[in-house]
Amino acid sequence: MRKALVVIDMQNDFIDGALGTEEAQMIVSSAADKIRNFQGDIYGTLDTHKEDYLSTQEGMNLPVPHCIYGEDGWALNGEIMQAIADTKGNVHEFCKKDTFGSTQLAHVLGREYAGADVEIQLIGLCTDICVISNAMIIKAALPEAKLVVDSSCCAGVTPESHQNALEAMKVCQIKIK
Numbered sequence: 001m002r003k004a005l006v007v008i009d010m011q012n013d014f015i016d017g018a019l020g021t022e023e024a025q026m027i028v029s030s031a032a033d034k035i036r037n038f039q040g041d042i043y044g045t046l047d048t049h050k051e052d053y054l055s056t057q058e059g060m061n062l063p064v065p066h067c068i069y070g071e072d073g074w075a076l077n078g079e080i081m082q083a084i085a086d087t088k089g090n091v092h093e094f095c096k097k098d099t100f101g102s103t104q105l106a107h108v109l110g111r112e113y114a115g116a117d118v119e120i121q122l123i124g125l126c127t128d129i130c131v132i133s134n135a136m137i138i139k140a141a142l143p144e145a146k147l148v149v150d151s152s153c154c155a156g157v158t159p160e161s162h163q164n165a166l167e168a169m170k171v172c173q174i175k176i177k
Helices: 022-037 057-061 078-086 103-113 127-141 159-171
Strands: 002-008 041-047 090-097 118-125 146-155
Touching: 002 022, 002 103, 002 127, 022 078, 022 118, 022 146, 041 103, 041 127, 090 103, 103 118, 103 127, 118 127, 127 146, 127 159, 146 159
Parallel strands: 002 041, 002 118, 041 090, 118 146
Antiparallel strands: none
């Protein structure tokens, strides 16, 4: 069985920046350990916005500028970057995305794993927005892939919304670890 790890939006603004939370800060070390010790292919996403963020639909609904391309908040967390550098896995593409889910990531994974016996694990932020969105898009692209969300390496906007997202993914045949 082939294995892949998808690291969702482990960026400064979601950890200790504009939209950071204590829960997000608490998962950084476990996420870094998972990345560092993962033996398989590693992919990821980067939430990416422009200076006009506040005029977008997302910006009007969440009026907190974050992950503006090129700014420090857009960058991957330093501990996560070091884990990627130290990994035993094969690091592949990190897709920039301007919305919750990445269709580009789904296409990349679809091309790589079409017809393969594959387990795809997801970790990252935020469970209730971008992790669940990407899990559902990947599930649609690769319906026979075994999808696993490692809940110890994810955090939501709130602990309650994190748990609600995990429950929703279970119903959609995504294993929660």
